[in-house]
Amino acid sequence: MKKRRNILSIGVVLIAFIVAFLLISKLLQPKYMTELEEGSFISEYYREAGNHDVIFLGDCEVYANYSPMELYRDYGITAYIRGTPQQLVWMSYYIAEETFRQETPRVLVFNVNAMRYSEPVSEAYNRLTIDKMRWSASKTGIILASMTEEEQFLSYVFPILRYHSRFDQLTQEDFTYLFQVKNNTFNGFQLHTEVEPAGALPVKRVLADYRFGDICYEYLDKLRVLCEENGTKLILVKAPSLYPYWYEEYDAQIREYAKKHGLSYYNFAEQTDEIGLDFAADTYDGGYHLNLSGANKLSRYFGEILVEEHGLSDQRQNPNIAAVYDKKLQEYDRIIAESMR
Amino acid sequence: MKGIRKILFLCGVAWTLTACGQEAASTGNLAQDINMSADGQKSAEKSVDGDNKETVAAQQENLKEDEGVFSFAYEGVTFIPGGTIDKKTLPKYTDVAEVPSCAFGGNDNVYQFKAFELTTHVEGEEEIVYSVYFVDPNLPTTEGLRLGDTVDDMISLYGEDYEMEENVYAYTRGETSLNIITQNDVAVSIEYRLEK
Numbered sequence A: 001m002k003k004r005r006n007i008l009s010i011g012v013v014l015i016a017f018i019v020a021f022l023l024i025s026k027l028l029q030p031k032y033m034t035e036l037e038e039g040s041f042i043s044e045y046y047r048e049a050g051n052h053d054v055i056f057l058g059d060c061e062v063y064a065n066y067s068p069m070e071l072y073r074d075y076g077i078t079a080y081i082r083g084t085p086q087q088l089v090w091m092s093y094y095i096a097e098e099t100f101r102q103e104t105p106r107v108l109v110f111n112v113n114a115m116r117y118s119e120p121v122s123e124a125y126n127r128l129t130i131d132k133m134r135w136s137a138s139k140t141g142i143i144l145a146s147m148t149e150e151e152q153f154l155s156y157v158f159p160i161l162r163y164h165s166r167f168d169q170l171t172q173e174d175f176t177y178l179f180q181v182k183n184n185t186f187n188g189f190q191l192h193t194e195v196e197p198a199g200a201l202p203v204k205r206v207l208a209d210y211r212f213g214d215i216c217y218e219y220l221d222k223l224r225v226l227c228e229e230n231g232t233k234l235i236l237v238k239a240p241s242l243y244p245y246w247y248e249e250y251d252a253q254i255r256e257y258a259k260k261h262g263l264s265y266y267n268f269a270e271q272t273d274e275i276g277l278d279f280a281a282d283t284y285d286g287g288y289h290l291n292l293s294g295a296n297k298l299s300r301y302f303g304e305i306l307v308e309e310h311g312l313s314d315q316r317q318n319p320n321i322a323a324v325y326d327k328k329l330q331e332y333d334r335i336i337a338e339s340m341r
Numbered sequence B: 001m002k003g004i005r006k007i008l009f010l011c012g013v014a015w016t017l018t019a020c021g022q023e024a025a026s027t028g029n030l031a032q033d034i035n036m037s038a039d040g041q042k043s044a045e046k047s048v049d050g051d052n053k054e055t056v057a058a059q060q061e062n063l064k065e066d067e068g069v070f071s072f073a074y075e076g077v078t079f080i081p082g083g084t085i086d087k088k089t090l091p092k093y094t095d096v097a098e099v100p101s102c103a104f105g106g107n108d109n110v111y112q113f114k115a116f117e118l119t120t121h122v123e124g125e126e127e128i129v130y131s132v133y134f135v136d137p138n139l140p141t142t143e144g145l146r147l148g149d150t151v152d153d154m155i156s157l158y159g160e161d162y163e164m165e166e167n168v169y170a171y172t173r174g175e176t177s178l179n180i181i182t183q184n185d186v187a188v189s190i191e192y193r194l195e196k
Helices: A002-028 A037-047 A068-075 A089-102 A112-116 A123-130 A137-146 A160-169 A172-176 A214-230 A248-261 A292-308 A319-340 B002-019 B027-033 B053-067 B151-158
Strands: A054-058 A079-083 A107-111 A233-238 A264-267 B072-074 B077-079 B095-100 B107-112 B116-123 B126-134 B163-165 B168-173 B176-183 B186-194
Touching: A002 A160, A002 A172, A037 A079, A037 A089, A037 A123, A054 A089, A054 A112, A068 A079, A068 A292, A068 A319, A089 A112, A089 A137, A089 A214, A107 A112, A107 A214, A112 A214, A112 A233, A112 A248, A123 A137, A214 A233, A214 A248, A233 A248, A248 A264, B151 B168, B151 B176, B151 B186
Parallel strands: A054 A079, A054 A107, A107 A233, A233 A264
Antiparallel strands: B072 B077, B095 B107, B107 B116, B116 B126, B126 B186, B163 B168, B168 B176, B176 B186
């Protein structure tokens, strides 16, 4: 009897310990809700996964420059942007792998800017993409492929190893969003209504080597094959940002790759006039990213390509989809009106 | 009572386990590392009078003497990668661009002079020199190298104590370096840089 009581009390203590450990661990992790909100983008998708015609992958050049709301409003295209800051090619591959377990889009759009980076850039960027990913083989893969030399795999498994010293830096956000989340994007699109006209840019520097790294091609190949296996069309794009420079040598390599594998490639940086972009009005940070006005123009331009050249159909007649998107559009327009005030 | 002791013991074990992990960062530190979160760092006003000129000059001189570093002087102002600048004493520049930092995260200021670009990284109140990039073929380095000079010219000025990777030559002094990119044995890019 006494033995049973002892076992029971040990069990209770153990459970209490585990609950306390998990709670503290959760409290100490960054929430990415109001500060560094880009860290929440990856997990917003899980609440929206399924039934998208188009999935975008890439870095800030996707989540700042294309508006899925406009794609739907103008063409009835359902799209979601799975973009994260400094998303590298191998990250895009693993995020695509994870996405295909959730749904099979007709088109996957990959922004090629990341081809210029052959190595992980920094732990901070890794965290923004990986921290909030759900556990799966894809998350394991992305961690192993992305870690810098100073990072430890275990710190992703047990985030408390990384964030234990945040005790004295906890803010209201950590408590408010301990058990709740909010959306920071509209289908992955980060809305900016501000205007900061493009100004001075650094000179175009000579590079020692313009060739993309082998690892970038390796993962681009894997992404292409993954799309083929799922019957999804892969489209390559380059967003129309003024900086960092997209060198002619970079462009030539992507054109060659696209030609070799029969892929479509659109370098929108070369089509700013056709798109109607005005970098005095259509950017929120001096030409690095588009603001709402610029994103609307680019989305309308690209939407037409998706319909005319890639046969995407209008989903607005589908009552289930229309019900969801009409509600989203209402909220989208409300937030825009509010931020313009 | 026994239960409480067990809990305290387990908490102690957990604390020990977690405290010996890698150096932790706050979201504040992460924020410093992320380009797009540094919206607040808008700055760079153009003015040319100087209060701290002597202090900065003395700091620069100490850096040069103590560590043996590359430096570049222009219109009486010496730039040392890793040293600070005083915006009030900067020679007149034509423009300044604020760009996401490649080396540090956050934002860099790129001051454009007629013959070169000065890249600084903003750290709180200070601006740290990250690089001096040559634009004008007529502008010599401190030791006399210009864009368009040959590899032989480079070796005669800086010697053979360089590291070479394909077409890039790098001379290192302390935490500073002089990087020269060549095409057909001719210098097409010259840059003083902080190695970090």
